[in-house]
Amino acid sequence: MVDFNKIAKKWQNRWEKDNIFATKISKNKQKYYVLEMYPYPSATLHIGHLRNYSIGDCIARFMRMNCFNVLYPMGYDSFGLPAENAAIKNKADPREWTESNIKAIKRQQKSIGLSYDWSREIASHRESYYKWNQWIFLKMFEKGLAYRKKSPVNWCPSCKTVLANEQVIDGKCWRCSSEVEIKDLEQWFFKITKYAKELLNDLDKLRDWPEKVKIMQKNWIGKSEGTLVNFKLKDTDENLPVFTTRPDTLYGVTFMVFAPEHPKVLELVKGTKYEKDVKKFINEVVIKEKFERTSEESEKKGMFIGKYAVNPLNNEKIPIYIANFVLLDYGTGMIMAVPAHDQRDFEFAKKYKIPIKVVISSSDFDLNEKKMDRAYIGEGKLINSGEFNGLNNKDAIDYITKYIEKNKLGKKTVQYKLRDWLISRQRYWGTPIPIIYCGKCGVVPVPEKNLPVKLPKDVKFTGEGNPLLTSGSFVNVKCPKCKGEAKRETDTMDTFVDSSWYFFRFCDSKENKLPFSKGAEYFMPVNQYIGGIEHAILHLLYARFFTKVLRDLKLTKVSEPFTRLLTQGMVTKDGAKMSKSLGNVVDPSWIIDKYGPDTARLFILFAALPERELEWNDKGVEGSFKFLNRIYNLVNDKPKFRKDINNKDKFIISKTNSTIKQVTEYINDFKLSLAIGSLMELVNSINRYKKQEVNEKIYHECLKDLILLFSPFCPHISEELWEKIGNKNYISMEKWPKFDSNKINKKAEELEELLHNTISDINEILKLINKKAKKVIIYSIPKEKSLFNENKELLEDELDLEIQVYAVNDKDKYDPSNKSKKAKPGKPAIYIE
RNA sequence: GCGGGGGUGCCGGAGUGGACAAACGGGCUGGGUUUAGGCCCCAGUGGCUUAGUGCCUACGCAGGUUCGAAUCCUGUCUCCCGCACCA
Numbered sequence: 001m002v003d004f005n006k007i008a009k010k011w012q013n014r015w016e017k018d019n020i021f022a023t024k025i026s027k028n029k030q031k032y033y034v035l036e037m038y039p040y041p042s043a044t045l046h047i048g049h050l051r052n053y054s055i056g057d058c059i060a061r062f063m064r065m066n067c068f069n070v071l072y073p074m075g076y077d078s079f080g081l082p083a084e085n086a087a088i089k090n091k092a093d094p095r096e097w098t099e100s101n102i103k104a105i106k107r108q109q110k111s112i113g114l115s116y117d118w119s120r121e122i123a124s125h126r127e128s129y130y131k132w133n134q135w136i137f138l139k140m141f142e143k144g145l146a147y148r149k150k151s152p153v154n155w156c157p158s159c160k161t162v163l164a165n166e167q168v169i170d171g172k173c174w175r176c177s178s179e180v181e182i183k184d185l186e187q188w189f190f191k192i193t194k195y196a197k198e199l200l201n202d203l204d205k206l207r208d209w210p211e212k213v214k215i216m217q218k219n220w221i222g223k224s225e226g227t228l229v230n231f232k233l234k235d236t237d238e239n240l241p242v243f244t245t246r247p248d249t250l251y252g253v254t255f256m257v258f259a260p261e262h263p264k265v266l267e268l269v270k271g272t273k274y275e276k277d278v279k280k281f282i283n284e285v286v287i288k289e290k291f292e293r294t295s296e297e298s299e300k301k302g303m304f305i306g307k308y309a310v311n312p313l314n315n316e317k318i319p320i321y322i323a324n325f326v327l328l329d330y331g332t333g334m335i336m337a338v339p340a341h342d343q344r345d346f347e348f349a350k351k352y353k354i355p356i357k358v359v360i361s362s363s364d365f366d367l368n369e370k371k372m373d374r375a376y377i378g379e380g381k382l383i384n385s386g387e388f389n390g391l392n393n394k395d396a397i398d399y400i401t402k403y404i405e406k407n408k409l410g411k412k413t414v415q416y417k418l419r420d421w422l423i424s425r426q427r428y429w430g431t432p433i434p435i436i437y438c439g440k441c442g443v444v445p446v447p448e449k450n451l452p453v454k455l456p457k458d459v460k461f462t463g464e465g466n467p468l469l470t471s472g473s474f475v476n477v478k479c480p481k482c483k484g485e486a487k488r489e490t491d492t493m494d495t496f497v498d499s500s501w502y503f504f505r506f507c508d509s510k511e512n513k514l515p516f517s518k519g520a521e522y523f524m525p526v527n528q529y530i531g532g533i534e535h536a537i538l539h540l541l542y543a544r545f546f547t548k549v550l551r552d553l554k555l556t557k558v559s560e561p562f563t564r565l566l567t568q569g570m571v572t573k574d575g576a577k578m579s580k581s582l583g584n585v586v587d588p589s590w591i592i593d594k595y596g597p598d599t600a601r602l603f604i605l606f607a608a609l610p611e612r613e614l615e616w617n618d619k620g621v622e623g624s625f626k627f628l629n630r631i632y633n634l635v636n637d638k639p640k641f642r643k644d645i646n647n648k649d650k651f652i653i654s655k656t657n658s659t660i661k662q663v664t665e666y667i668n669d670f671k672l673s674l675a676i677g678s679l680m681e682l683v684n685s686i687n688r689y690k691k692q693e694v695n696e697k698i699y700h701e702c703l704k705d706l707i708l709l710f711s712p713f714c715p716h717i718s719e720e721l722w723e724k725i726g727n728k729n730y731i732s733m734e735k736w737p738k739f740d741s742n743k744i745n746k747k748a749e750e751l752e753e754l755l756h757n758t759i760s761d762i763n764e765i766l767k768l769i770n771k772k773a774k775k776v777i778i779y780s781i782p783k784e785k786s787l788f789n790e791n792k793e794l795l796e797d798e799l800d801l802e803i804q805v806y807a808v809n810d811k812d813k814y815d816p817s818n819k820s821k822k823a824k825p826g827k828p829a830i831y832i833e
Numbered sequence: 834g835c836g837g838g839g840g841u842g843c844c845g846g847a848g849u850g851g852a853c854a855a856a857c858g859g860g861c862u863g864g865g866u867u868u869a870g871g872c873c874c875c876a877g878u879g880g881c882u883u884a885g886u887g888c889c890u891a892c893g894c895a896g897g898u899u900c901g902a903a904u905c906c907u908g909u910c911u912c913c914c915g916c917a918c919c920a
Contacts (some may be wrong), residue, residue, distance in 0.1 A: 037920095039920090040919085040920050048844085077920070079919065080919075081918085081919065081920085082919085082920090101892080135871055146906090153918075154918075163918080164918040164919065165917090165918055165919080166918075166919045166920095167870080168918095169917090180909070212837055212838065213837085214840095215836085215837065216836065216837050216914095216915075219835090219836050220836080220915090220916085220917090222836095255879075274894080286870095289834095291834055291835075291916070292834055292836055293869090294834050295917095329917080351909090367901095398846095418917095419917075421917080422917075422918080425918065426918095427918090494918075495918095495919090499920080523912095532914085532920095533837090533838080533914060533915085534914055534915065534920085535915090535920085536837075536914080536915070536920090537836090537837095537915060537916080538915080538916090538917065539920080562852095569838090569913090569914090570913065570914070572912090572913070576912085576913085577913070577914080603858095606845090606846095606857080606858070607845060607846075607858090608845070608846055608847090609846085613838085613839065613912090613913060613914085614841080614845080614846085615844095615845070615846090616845090617844065617859090619844070619845075619859055619860075620844085620845060620846095620858060620859045620860095622858095622859075623845095623858050623859050623860095624858080624859095626858095626859095626873090627858080629872085629873085630873085633873075633906090662866080671847095673846075673847080673857075674847070674856080674857075675855035676857075677847080677856065678856095678857085679838085679856080679857095680857060681856090681857075687874080688875095691874095699917085719912090759877085760876065760877090761885085763864090763875085763883085764876070764877070765874070765884050765885065776860080780884095829886085830884090830885055830886060831884095831885070832884075832885085
């Protein structure tokens with residue numbers, strides 16, 4: 001038995017010793033940047049990782065063999081909740097915990113022979129990386145792209161800490177099961193909305209992105225055109241801006257609704273008799289109805305908050321409500337409600353007995369406020385609308401908007417569903433936000449020369465509040481401006497910040513004057529990005545946003561980071577996503593231990609097309625292992641050689657060549673499982689071919705091409721076989737075989753198939769009738785008759801029978817009583833005597 | 834709930850208007866090799882029927898478009914991904 005693990009180790013050591021996968025800037029070679037989404041460093045590799053890397057390494061090796069200067073790096077997305085949880089739970093030091101995880105996963109990555117340039121490794125928790133997060137933050141702050149505003153968080157009153165959505169289970173804290181509350185905090189945002197238009201429009205440029213991802217991003221950005229109307233808070237000058245696509249119904253507004261979690265709401269009810277109920281309502285809606293509240297059918301719930309607004313067109317006094325169906329995220333987080341002409345508003349008005357006012361008349365029926373049983377959303381002429389009466393409502397949209405703009409009551413605007421990116425996290429294990437608060441000078445950015453703001457080590461992980469607050473040395477600082485006593489910002493950055501530009505850093509991972517420089521100029525954009533479909537929106541959108549910001553900071557010329565995108569499907573088990581809580585996570589290391597890395601890689605790639613979801617089942621692992629053995633034995637077995645060239649040789653040349661064409665195309669299209677299927681067919685053909693004497697030169701040519709084609713999938717065994725057939729160089733650095741259309745011989749391939757099928761059929765029949773036969777009569781179509789005759793001896797040898805061949809329309813030999821004479825192309829009728 | 838995908842033989846999965854009972858593998862059955870087993874090699878594998886031929890049925894379910902549908906449309910069930918503090 002061949003020890004594939006030993007072979008793997010041998011070649012991994014040699015690759016490392018000769019450092020063959022290190023990449024440099026090269027003027028003579030075209031660059032190609034392949035990147036897998038860098039992983040969160042968990043201690044063990046799972047099936048999804050294996051799939052991700054096997055795909056990436058296959059592409060990287062393929063492109064390298066196609067003479068590109070391939071950049072293929074690896075790093076770790078190493079900030080985040082799990083390290084902090086480990087610190088709280090096991091008193092582990094997050095730094096040590098993370099580094100030891102990185103060590104563990106890296107060892108496993110190395111064990112599968114991925115052709116990374118390890119010298120470029122980065123990890124986002126290291127100062128040399130997160131320093132640049134801070135640097136970029138400061139640049140964005142200067143440009144007004146980083147700003148502070150109030151925003152609600154999940155708050156556990158008993159743990160006195162902010163909870164991630166993941167930590168809220170059925171409205172309760174995951175640790176202590178207390179009811180979670182909503183609390184407003186002043187937090188940092190990135191102004192991604194400033195780039196909404198470009199992020200939307202540039203999707204069209206991404207020709208090599210999956211359509212589904214582009215659609216999801218488009219819907220997420222969610223552009224809509226409408227009018228911003230400023231209502232006034234009654235008896236004040238304060239504006240309450242409302243976004244509407246229906247300014248034509250402005251005279252029909254009978255109430256206004258805020259999203260319950262709108263920061264303004266608590267301000268408005270503070271100290272009033274409504275305060276207590278409002279707070280209760282907010283918690284209920286925001287936490288428990290997180291998604292369900294957007295349903296058209298779900299029950300409309302709300303309450304009056306004791307304040308009024310003023311309609312800017314007719315100065316009517318309008319009561320202000322809060323309700324579950326209004327979302328903070330969309331528009332301005334408040335709406336004008338027109339119950340007569342909007343179904344949701346109508347239902348709400350009916351329930352809370354709010355007046356309904358018709359402002360659009362229908363030509364089909366009389367609309368009566370008291371009798372209406374649903375909103376009228378059709379077209380019509382404006383009524384009860386002052387000077388706009390009589391206008392068609394579609395035209396009125398324009399007229400009224402113009403009127404509003406003229407009188408400075410609002411403006412025409414484009415609204416996006418996309419909202420600014422909240423980057424503040426009240427946690428330890430992330431990049432400190434480089435800001436200092438001074439009583440005198442206000443918000444003061446940390447001067448660039450003082451970067452990085454390092455994460456302190458004198459902190460306590462109690463599970464209560466942000467650990468950073470427990471470090472006096474971190475919190476208490478001198479103001480950089482006035483040198484007075486000041487406090488440091490204790491929020492850290494969302495880990496999505498780290499992953500939004502790491503692909504630039506790989507190009508210049510050791511650069512220490514800038515986040516990146518010349519290397520990025522040469523290597524960016526990423527030609528091929530590979531990662532899970534679950535990142536289709538957030539990560540990819542943030543990375544696109546950052547790239548545009550960095551471009552506007554003149555750090556790069558690139559506008560889009562990823563030219564081509566492959567979103568790999570999830571690996572599921574028992575019909576469900578693999579997760580720790582379900583206990584169905586599969587660790588592939590046993591496959592590697594038992595069969596070696598090549599088998600593991602081959603199997604995961606062969607199991608399904610990369611883009612598709614894959615239901616995990618390890619039953620087929622044996623099959624991939626068998627295939628490796630077949631290739632290995634094929635190369636090691638020496639057939640008998642001869643000098644002349646016959647049809648069989650022509651066939652195998654042709655077959656090898658069509659396989660080159662097919663495998664190349666398949667890899668280009670990511671149809672990796674199909675590429676492996678073609679290789680399996682080729683191996684079958686060569687095995688059959690070498691049963692008899694073969695032409696030595698041709699046989700070796702075919703083997704050579706086969707191993708080359710196979711090497712991106714199973715590099716270790718390919719190196720071994722490459723050496724065995726007498727090569728001194730690395731196959732990893734060898735050139736990809738070229739398809740030669742002159743070598744294609746369709747006739748030879750068809751003939752081979754025809755003869756092979758015929759022999760199989762005859763054997764099958766012999767077996768069925770279970771008797772000795774002397775003679776086989778083949779009725780073929782006339783075109784194929786000569787083929788059979790030419791190969792009669794060969795067939796006779798193989799079958800040990802006498803062969804007679806007739807064409808079906810050969811009248812002399814045609815026996816009408818015999819129904820066996822029907823023949824099809826490629827499938828002759830067979831008669832056995 | 835909203836947005837995006839998927840459902841094909843015993844199993845993993847190819848096939849996205851005709852050439853397809855369905856690539857390639859697994860499993861199973863039979864044969865070869867072997868003292869035997871394993872490995873390996875070859876073949877078969879929806880149902881019925883004749884050795885050859887032919888018929889029927891199948892692509893979650895129900896309809897529709899088409900000369901023709903797994904493939905296009907409509908409805909429906911179900912699973913997966915995302916929903917902005919998991920990464």
